Amino acid sequence: MKVKIRATPRTFGLVAALAAAGxxxxxxxxxxxxxxxxxxxxxxxxPPTHLTDSNGDTIYLFAADHDGQSVCxxxxxxxxxxxxxxxxxxxxxxxxxxxxxxQDGSKQETLDGHPLYRYLGDHSPxxxxxxxxxxxxxxxxxxxxxxxxxTGAAAPAAPSTAPSGTGGYSGGGYTxxxxx
Numbered sequence: 333m334k335v336k337i338r339a340t341p342r343t344f345g346l347v348a349a350l351a352a353a354g355x356x357x358x359x360x361x362x363x364x365x366x367x368x369x370x371x372x373x374x375x376x377x378x379p380p381t382h383l384t385d386s387n388g389d390t391i392y393l394f395a396a397d398h399d400g401q402s403v404c405x406x407x408x409x410x411x412x413x414x415x416x417x418x419x420x421x422x423x424x425x426x427x428x429x430x431x432x433x434x435q436d437g438s439k440q441e442t443l444d445g446h447p448l449y450r451y452l453g454d455h456s457p458x459x460x461x462x463x464x465x466x467x468x469x470x471x472x473x474x475x476x477x478x479x480x481x482x483t484g485a486a487a488p489a490a491p492s493t494a495p496s497g498t499g500g501y502s503g504g505g506y507t508x509x510x511x512x
Contacts, residue, residue: 382474382482383443385450386420388457393446393481396470402447405435408468414440415448427479444479 383391394404394412404412415421417431417439427444434440441448451462451472464485465472473481 381476382460383421383423383425383448383477384457385415386422388422389450390454390458390460390462391415391421391475392449392451392462392472393443393475394449394468394470394472395481396468397447400432400442400445400447402432402434402440403470404447404449404468411452412449412462412468412472413452414438415450417441419448421448423477425479426477443475446475446479446481448475 385391392412394402396403402414404414414434419441421429421441421443425443430442430445431439432442432447449472451465453459453461455461460474462472463474463482473483476482
């Protein structure tokens with residue numbers, strides 16, 4: 333069966349609306365299936381959700397620390413290395429940066445009085461493997477740029493390079509139906 337489409341004002345309007353929607357989508361750039369701008373095409377990336385150092389390593393705080401002092405010492409500090417005072421943080425940090433003197437005499441970076449750490453289990457920039465772990469006598473949380481513990485689940489560290497099976501097409505909201 334052959335379908336014949338007549339050129340009427342109604343079909344012309346539909347074609348014009350679809351063309352305008354296509355131009356709008358192209359101008360917006362889409363999200364290439366990653367859930368946001370990747371920055372790969374020169375676009376501005378979304379602001380970071382948690383602090384990192386200049387190498388991209390995630391910064392954590394230890395919920396068991398109190399009164400601006402670190403209780404993470406000895407073997408704890410070998411798995412959760414303290415961030416050295418003066419370390420360049422990205423985010424940018426919006427709280428008050430400072431430093432404390434640890435029991436061993438070294439200086440540790442603080443943000444709003446919270447001593448800051450990295451996690452030995454994060455093997456590459458952007459990983460958040462320490463988020464929410466209950467180790468060494470307390471919970472470990474990523475730190476927001478505002479100096480607050482992020483107590484929710486970690487966001488994915490980086491977009492997946494594995495094929496998603498959708499070819500980047502998210503469905504576009506089409507639910508079927510006729511033209512009426």
